Amino acid sequence: MMFKGSLFAGLLATALFFNAGSAKASSVTGQANIAGSVSVDLHNIIFNPTFTSTGGAALQTGSFAGLTGGTIMSLTGGPGTGAVNFPNFISFNLGVATPVTFDLTDIAPGVGTQAACASSVLGSICTPNGSPFTLVQLTSGTVSESLQLNGIAYTGSAATGTSATRGVFSTQTVINGNVPDIIAALNAGQTISGITYSASFAASPVPEPGSMLLMGLGLAGAGLIARRKAKA
Numbered sequence: 001m002m003f004k005g006s007l008f009a010g011l012l013a014t015a016l017f018f019n020a021g022s023a024k025a026s027s028v029t030g031q032a033n034i035a036g037s038v039s040v041d042l043h044n045i046i047f048n049p050t051f052t053s054t055g056g057a058a059l060q061t062g063s064f065a066g067l068t069g070g071t072i073m074s075l076t077g078g079p080g081t082g083a084v085n086f087p088n089f090i091s092f093n094l095g096v097a098t099p100v101t102f103d104l105t106d107i108a109p110g111v112g113t114q115a116a117c118a119s120s121v122l123g124s125i126c127t128p129n130g131s132p133f134t135l136v137q138l139t140s141g142t143v144s145e146s147l148q149l150n151g152i153a154y155t156g157s158a159a160t161g162t163s164a165t166r167g168v169f170s171t172q173t174v175i176n177g178n179v180p181d182i183i184a185a186l187n188a189g190q191t192i193s194g195i196t197y198s199a200s201f202a203a204s205p206v207p208e209p210g211s212m213l214l215m216g217l218g219l220a221g222a223g224l225i226a227r228r229k230a231k232a
Contacts, residue, residue, distance in 0.1 A: 027161055027163050027205035028062070028063040028100055028153040028154055028155060028162070028163040028165070028203045028205070029062035029063055029163065029203055029204060029205060030060070030061035030062015030063050030064050030065065030202075030203060031059075031060070031061045031062065031064060031200060031201065031202050031203070032053070032060055032064035032067055032092055032100075032200070032201040032203075033053060033054045033055060033059045033060065033198065033199070033200050033201075034051045034052065034053055034054060034067075034069075034070070034092075034198070034199050034201070035051060035052055035053075035054045035172060035196065035197065035198045035199070036048050036050065036051035036052070036072065036196070036197060037194070037195065037196050037197070038195050038196075038197050039191055039192065039193035039194075039195065040145075040186075040191070040192050040193075040195065041186060041189070041190070041191040041192070042186045042187060042189065043076070043077060043078060043079070044074065044075065044076045044077070044078075044079070045074060045075040045076075045079055045147075046074045046076075047072045047073065047074050047075075048072075049071050049072065049073075050069060050070070050071055050072075051069055051070060051071070051072055052068065052069045053067045053068050053069060053095070054198055057095065060095075060096075062203070063096070063098070063100055063153075063155065063203065064092060064096060064100060064201075064203075065096070065097070066095045066096050066097060067092055067094070067095045067096050068094045068095030069093075069094035069095065070090060070091050070092040070093045070094055070099075071090070071091050071093070072089065072090045072091075073086070073088070073089050073090070075107075078107075079107055079132055080107065080130055080132070081107045081108065081109040081110075081130060081131070081132050082106065082107065082109075083105065083106055084104055084105060084106065084107055085105065086103065086104035086105075086151075087101075087103045087158075088101055088103065089102055089103060089104035089149075089151065090102035090104075090167075098155045098156075099155065100153055100154070100155055100203075101153065101154055101155070101158075102151055102152070102153045102165060102167070102201070103151050103152050103153075103154075103158065103162075104149055104150075104151045105150060105151040105152060106149075106150040106151065107132045107148075107149060107150075108132060108147075108148035108149070108150060109127065109130075109131070109132060110126075110127030110128075110131050110132055110133050110134040110135075110146075110147075111125065111127065111134050112124075112125035112126045112127035112134045112135065112136075113125065113126070113127060114126075114127065114128060114129050116179070117135070117179055117180065117183050118180055119137070119179065119180070120137055120140070120178035120179055120180055120181075121137065122137055122138070122139065122140070123136070123137060124136070124137040124179055126179045126183070128183060132147050132148070133145055133146070133147055134146045134147075135179050135182065135183075137178065137179050138174060140178070141176060141177065141178065142174040142175070142176065142177075143174060143175045143176075143177060143178065143179055143182055144170065144171050144174050144175070145170070145171045145175060145195075146168065146169060146170040146171070147168075147169040147170075148166065148167070148168050148169070149166075149167045149169070150164075150165070150166050150167070151165055151167075152164060152165060153165040153201070153203045161205075163203040163204055163205045164203070164204055164205075165201055165202065165203040165204075166201070166202055167199050167200070167201040168199060168200055169197050169198075169199040170197065170198060170199070171195055171196070171197055172196040172197055172198045173194075173195065173196045175192060175195065
């Protein structure tokens with residue numbers, strides 16, 4: 001029993017050591033709201049390289065407080081869905097006290113159905129096969145489009161701590177036409193340009209390895225104490 005107690009104490013001391021070493025990591029928290037322009041074809045999402053904040057600094061919270069703009073890269077050669085490795089995809093670097101970097105790690109699939117892509121019925125929600133886009137028939141002749149990108153956000157280097165971050169893009173100005181016409185135009189190799197978008201990014205800290213180890217040891221310690229009481 002003494003051995004188990006000593007072992008637990010040793011593990012706890014190790015966890016505290018690692019947690020102290022990682023305490024210097026600064027987590028990214030809060031929300032960023034941005035706007036820009038984009039062009040889309042069947043295989044590419046071409047973002048204008050720069051974006052601005054929306055609604056002024058009041059809408060930017062946490063690590064994004066004071067944000068006025070930044071840069072965003074384009075997605076080419078697809079875009080498909082699922083895991084990707086796209087470091088430095090977005091840099092929130094204008095107006096913020098410390099620039100925040102967003103690495104794209106996952107492109108979420110659209111939430112519509114392929115069958116709805118052949119319908120212009122109001123409220124139809126279309127996602128072409130394997131596409132990240134969700135197209136909604138708002139009215140006769142107008143369509144909205146949305147896209148969700150997931151990844152990690154951080155200040156400085158990703159090695160010093162990251163936060164899980166979700167970005168949801170939506171068209172600020174609706175696309176003229178009906179869903180089947182838009183799908184047909186894209187399949188024919190046409191580019192839909194002149195689209196403005198708005199996007200909202202939400203970041204929340206990911207538990208650091210030391211913190212997770214402490215949590216695990218805490219649960220193990222609680223179990224050990226319970227067993228000792230049961231034997232007493």
